[in-house]
Amino acid sequence: MKNIWISCAGIHDTLRFTFHSQLKVMLTVMNRRKLLLAFLACPILAAAPAFSHEGHGVSHVKTSVTLRKRRGRTLHLIVTFLNQGRDAVMLETVAVENAQVLNAVKTAVPAGALVEAPVSLRFHDDVPGIFTLMLDFGEHGKGPVTVTL
The missing domain is CATH 2.60.120.570 (Particulate methane monooxygenase, b subunit. Chain: A, domain 1)
Known part of the structure; x- marks a missing residue:
């Protein structure tokens, strides 16, 4: 992950800006991963009822x-x-x-x-x-x- 260092008014502001930038990048990456996983899982979840219908098997x-x-x-x-x-x-x-x-x-x-x-x-x-x-x-x-x- 790349850090963004901007020296504005002092070291306190620089660290706060770096932390918020990294947090924003992490959340964006996590959201993209979740979106990708949800996109990939949709066809599998949509087909699940077809594979698990009631009455299948010999347990009855x-x-x-x-x-x-x-x-x-x-x-x-x-x-x-x-x-x-x-x-x-x-x-x-x-x-x-x-x-x-x-x-x-x-x-x-x-x-x-x-x-x-x-x-x-x-x-x-x-x-x-x-x-x-x-x-x-x-x-x-x-x-x-x-x-x-």
């Missing part, structure tokens, strides 16, 4: 799992979905660590609907007492469901 889908049949290392489950959101979701895939998913099919879950889907799993080792189903709802996201036998 409640899930429960029921064991229908167990035979050796194979489990036959019924997965029940309750969609409490405004948008329909589609279950694309199901994944379980250390298990092969045998018959999971794409399942549509309309808004406000209660839907059941059969899922069969064959574990590579012994069936664990607790495991996690990873449910993939495509563009609406993924969600884990803990299953306890």
Whole structure:
């Protein structure tokens, strides 16, 4: 920052003028920065509602799992979905660590609907007492469901 030194009546006036000039320059620079930041932030803030609309994601889908049949290392489950959101979701895939998913099919879950889907799993080792189903709802996201036998 450049200092302006003008010797008018004495040293006291010179220092006061220098201080006020520097303060004025600092405020002008700060105002320019704020104006530039506000100008750059306007398009981002204007687009924010489009990216964060209500009903997006799978947090509004409640899930429960029921064991229908167990035979050796194979489990036959019924997965029940309750969609409490405004948008329909589609279950694309199901994944379980250390298990092969045998018959999971794409399942549509309309808004406000209660839907059941059969899922069969064959574990590579012994069936664990607790495991996690990873449910993939495509563009609406993924969600884990803990299953306890």
